[in-house]
Amino acid sequence: MWIYIYHMKGKFSNTNLSGRVEKAVLYNKYVLYFFVLLAICQFIVFSEIQDWKSAAVLVTAGIVTSFFTKNMVAILGISIIISVVFKYGINAFVSPEDETGFIKLV
Numbered sequence: 001m002w003i004y005i006y007h008m009k010g011k012f013s014n015t016n017l018s019g020r021v022e023k024a025v026l027y028n029k030y031v032l033y034f035f036v037l038l039a040i041c042q043f044i045v046f047s048e049i050q051d052w053k054s055a056a057v058l059v060t061a062g063i064v065t066s067f068f069t070k071n072m073v074a075i076l077g078i079s080i081i082i083s084v085v086f087k088y089g090i091n092a093f094v095s096p097e098d099e100t101g102f103i104k105l106v
Contacts, residue, residue, distance in 0.1 A: 027073075028073075036076065043059075054083050054086055059079075061079035062078075
């Protein structure tokens with residue numbers, strides 16, 4: 001009886017829809033192509049504006065992330081997010097100066 005319940009528990013726990021969707025996204029080749037294109041465009045944009053620090057962060061974050069996972073979608077996604085936060089992180093929360101001359105936080 002306990003073996004049957006354990007076996008049924010295993011069957012029901014593997015039918016989790018959210019786990020299937022996450023796995024399908026992480027191993028989809030079109031999602032991988034999108035992230036590769038996005039990473040290449042991001043690197044080209046950083047090199048065109050000659051922001052070599054952000055380009056280096058993009059590459060370094062990808063290399064460091066590859067030590068922890070072998071999924072290229074995760075590697076590219078994490079490295080893109082880290083490089084964008086490095087580039088625009090501070091300026092995203094600061095608005096231009098108002099009429100008093102002080103920088104106000106949004």
